[in-house]
Each structure stands twice: as structure tokens, then as C-alpha cells.
Amino acid sequence: MLVARILYPVEVLGPGKRIGIWMCGCKHGCEGCSNPELWEFDDKYEISVNDIFKIIYSLSMKYRIDGFTITGGDPFEQVDKLSELIERIKAISSDILIYTGYTLEELKGKNKLSITNVLGNIAVLIDGRYIEKRNNNVLLRGSDNQKVHILNSAYKERYEKYLSKGANKIQNFKTIDGIISVGIHKPGFIKQLDDDVKKFGLQKGE
Template sequence: MFLNINSIRECTESEGIGKRFAIWTQGCMKRCQNCCNTHMQPIIKKHIVNCDDIIKQIQYSKTNYNIEGITLLGGEPILQSKGLSYIAKWCRENDLSVILFSGYTLEEINTSNFDGALELLKYTDVLIDGEYVDDLYDEERGFIGSSNQKICFFTDVYTQKDFDNYKGYVSIEFIIDNNKLQING
């Protein structure tokens, strides 16, 4: 099984609760105004990666960086639910949490025809759902962009209090690798 990935961070503290492994998928049909990842919107082949190879990277990050989970973002992860559900299942079986960001609402996902979407939700601890709405940007929400986006808790791994601890929290990470500067947050 393969995924079309834009980018991966082996360890980030800017994309969710605690230290996380982040996977940005390539491709999104939402086209939110002032999206921070417009380069991830085109539905084009970027980096085609075997899911088992990603799991090996996650295992490495768990061992070497003590990550507590993964964050799935994009682009739009729901478009690649089948492969991501395979990875999310492995994570849950190996005591790693799963946070999923989607421009689709929970209701839209539950009634969608996206292959593997319900399976992905089954292995997700927290879903942050809904399109980013520029006019509703709320800097107090930390790593969640706009006030219309809901936090859906599917397990008790995290609570609203965990997310409240990030209110007003802004984090930007700079990574220099092979003379290339990468920024996220």
C-alpha cells in the first residue's frame, strides 16, 4: 500500500500535543481561502511512499525522539484514508496516539464514499474537522486555525484541557538539512 506524501517530520512539537511524527499528504479539493499549504493542494504525484516504510520511520522516531503520536494533515488526509488507516492502526497497536486534521466535517466523513475513511476514524484519537475559514482565524486556538473547526474526541487519550493548554501557543520550527531550510508550525 502506498501514499502520496508532500512532507514528513520525524519529530515536531508544532503540529499537535507533545512530540509528534507529522505526515502531510499531497492533494486537496477544498481550496480554503488563505490556506497555509496551497502547494499541497494540487492532486499530483509528489512522493509516493510505501506505508510500511513510513511505519519504519515512525518506529525510529518513537525509539529515538520519544514521540507520543502522529499527526495527519495536508493537503487532505481523508483523500488517502485507506493507507493512513493502515498506519494509524499500527500506531494505536504500538501505544502512539493519532491526531487527524481534515477540511471535511465529521458528518461529511461519516457519509462520504472515501475509501477507508471510517476505518481511519476508528484508529483516530482526535479529529480536528472543518475547513479553515480565514475570517474566523483565532490565534487563541493554538495549532487549530479557525473557530469553526471542531475538536472531536474519540478516545480519552486527550481531553479539552490538553488542547486548552495550547491556547495562544504559537510554535514555528526551523529545520536545516542538506543546506535546505524547512519551516513548519
């Protein structure tokens, strides 16, 4: 599967200290997307499900894992591999939150076994394209057309509490490739980033 990043502890995309997984490939082309570098299905990010699981497992041996947030890109563009991965990681935590540009209805309409399997094994799906003019700083959502679907009732209370109290925050990770900024960004983030990169003579990652 194509996975560009695995980060821990992600504390701004769901409750607790989570493992964040960024999958490559997205066909939605939303204007103002904060991760356009992950639209391409880039073979340089190929890694087996087993190797991803090994990384996750070794993190879980050292640190508390409160859940997973899987985003991208659109994770449903690699749904067969996504389904395999979820079958492995759900033993570590079944608080699995996935972002997708498809709506839940569109996913269900595809009548695909691996999609059914993913939807049946995760806690939360946040769905729908990003619409920049509807970016109103709503918790966990890039734009207010997107919906939070709590698919596992065991997590209803946890997420309702989180959604009623929290506020969007940004977390910056220092990695060997530079700084990776995680969270729900304000509208115009990409343009601001481009301007700052030019202003301060920095290099923007691919």
C-alpha cells in the same frame, strides 16, 4: 500513498514530541491555506505504507514518540492508505491527531469502511475548511469554525489540559529542501512569505 514530509519532533501541533506526517492532495481550495504546495496529487511523493512505517519505526527506536499529527493536504483524500497506515502506527502511539477540511458529519455521511476505521482508531480529529477571516489564533485551529473532536475518551483529559493552557507557536525545521515552517500561522502568512521571498532574494519551495 503520497506523503510529502515526515518531521520529528513536532511540538506545536498537539501535546508532546510528535511525528508529523504531511499527506498530498486536497480539493478544498481554502483561500489563504498555508500549504497550497500540497494540493496537487503529485506522484513524485509516492511511497508505500510499509516504507513509511519503517521510517516511523526507526524513529521510535531512537526517540520518544508522544503521538502523531497527520495533516496535508487533506489526509482523507487517501483514506484507504491512511487507514492502513494507522493500523500500523497505533501500536507505537494511539495519540493520533488528524486534520481534515471535511467536517466530521461529511466524513460519516460517506459510509465508507476505511473512514469508519480511521475515526475509530484515532484520538482527535480537527475538522472543517480554513476560513481566513476566522483565523483568530485559536489553539491548534487555523480558523475558529474548525472543531476539535476528541474521539478516544482515554485522551480527553490530556487534550483538555493542553487546550486550556497552550498557545499557538511556530516551529521551523531545516531540511535538505530548505526551511519548513510548521504550526498555525497568522492570517496573511502566505502573502507575507511571498513578500519576504522577493525582498530578500530567496527561493520559495514547491
